[in-house]
Amino acid sequence: MDDNARTTDNIPSVTDAIFQRLRRVGTAIGRVNGNNTHSGNLSIRDIHDPDLFYVTATGSQCGLRIERDIVPVRFSEVTWGDARGSTESAIHRSILSLPGVSAAIHTHYLNAAFLSFDTKEKPLFLQYLGMDAKGHDEYLFHPVDLYGAFAVGGVMFGSYFQSVGSAEMEERIPHYLTKNLATVVARHGPFVRGTSPEAALASLSILDHSASLAMHLRRHGVDVVGLQKEILRRGVEDFFPARPSLRSEERPTVCESTDRTILEDFQSRLIFNDDNAIGAYGTGSMSQKISAREMIYAPSSAIPENFPFSLYRVTLDFAGNDTIDIRMHKLIYQHTNQNACMITTSPRATAEGMTILAQEYGAGVLLGEQIDIPYELKNHPALLPIDAEAIYLNPKLGLVDMTQLTNFTATNPILNMLRWHKGCFVVAGYGVISTGQTTLEQAAHNASSAERIAQFRTEAFLNERILGCPTVESFEPR
């Protein structure tokens, strides 16, 4: 066999399954504006041939259109047609060579990239670690929210002399990814590894929500770097009161509801939350109470369109192996008349809520310290909307500190927050818990409303600080 024949035969066709899978992931990234129309790149190992992986073609559209948008590439040699692969194929090759890694994604998720404009002279969001041996600045970001801290953990932000498709990236990015799930190329975007493209996508999504939270907190004056240092000093297990429920690759997809309308209801809420960045993919949860003893439960509140998801039939009695999320749903159903519940990462609303708590009760409230916060009807922390629609629908959002995540008694103030504030409130460091007395749609409405309330406040706050406009408080209802 001559060389020419060998290389031609060597190029396998992209299977429809791989094409559909990468297309689905690429589309999901596009729907949350994680890339512009044609940027970023994805790769996946061939499950049958250990010498082969597939990478998106250079210039291919985010979400892929045709099979030629995926290029098969060998680990061991350069073959005919490799040039069609992304200019960062070599980086993918290095990442996919790491043990246990089956997929890699590079995107330009905005919030993660925004953080990377930090400088060593004035680190706002990141810890400056110093320079590596070749003179590159290195920074560390650690999520300050429960989901980000447990699902993604520390993320190295590296600066590069040439920060697109360079040899130095090929060398250092896999190095960072040896220890961490994600790394961010300064002023460019994140690279993420995973056991699958879906796992990598989930890490990306969570990282971006954590980055959004950190950015909004810092803009409001919260010492995010100090918060990160404290988390690292104590360790996530000690700092946070509980572990969140995280997406699992091992769990098979199941649907334990036979009612088509319930399935459709959950699906539409999951997609909406993902599309609109109300929840990070694979985080949070949602449920519909279906009897005095049971609920239909989804272990996520955000899933991209066309992605599988599970619905479980779960008893409302506490069980020993309950995740913190499931226990929250159960607590609410045991003590209120709510029939639907949703927990979302809601980074903007969470940041607004954490800021107010820190302003009113000191930074210690964000560090998990036992602070005596009044949770009384006429005296409790709350977030006030400034836009008319929210003032009409959710006149206030209640706020609670993170320690309440382990209080599973009728005294937990979250129960009164739901009663007093039309089924919606913020838990510091966790997210938004929203409910509905009838439908999941009501809970979804509350969750989306909370994020918009925060967005209005954020924009008014920026106008106040940059343009000298009236204060946010001046727009609050009296």
Added chain:
Amino acid sequence: MPITEACYLANRYGLDTISLGGTLASFFDLYETLTLRRGSLTRQEEQLFHDLEAFVELYGEPGFGKPDLLVPLTHLIGRNTGIGKYLAHGSCRFCERYGHPELSMSVKKLDLPAYDPRTSYTQALSYEMSNRGGCHLEGGYTAPYAYCAGYAEWPAHRVEGTPLISKNATLKNTALDIIGACAYSSFSLGLDEYAALINAVTGKKHNSGTLERVSNLLCGFSESDDWLPPRFYEEVIHTRDGDVICDRETFGRMHREYYTSVGWDEHGRPTPETLREPEIADLVPGGAGWTTTRGPPTTSRR
């Protein structure tokens, strides 16, 4: 115009327009049903035609599609004269008088409103479970949930979870009745707001739905009274989305779910634990030692 005038007169006479409409509909239904069988009627059935002789002589035969009869019938009921003397007791007792209680579209002898329960299972359950009887207010006005409730819209024929929605609607409308609030306030206020209003005044937790249930049970009602008229389980209604009907077995399941959700046993009797909370156990002879219960109703005798 006759409908408007009849409604006006009903208000002047102090008649509930929903009960009036339901009673007249049952009257027409009964008359048309028996007319078809004229010649083979029982003495009890024949009695209807005797009772109607004077009316027919003055106004002609009663029946659907005759709006001009509404005003004179309303007057007769309001004045408690002629056939109005019997109609004034409502459709259930009127139909019972002639041996056909199944033609009364009522629950616990209260005539149903216009919302067909086959097109909204939450409304169907609310009719059934209302302590007052087939009432769309005390039992919960849930028909809009199926069609025009915005983000609270609940699929009309979903079974799982439906008893909880009906239960919440009943609780909400009971709260409205207690404080005398406008029914339409329930479109913007939730259960928790009403509870706060009531508790602010009374300083106590109340379980008035169970208190009413206890009253009904002591008066002889049982789980067998928690059912729609049999026709809703036997005759389909044609809708844009297809033929729909209430399934008896499904509703039996939903009844049990409803009972559990409000702290009643499988026969719809408040459990000792439920009675303890509102401190009403002493109203029940022997505490919560309920002894008798009747089963669900049999099929239509029509």
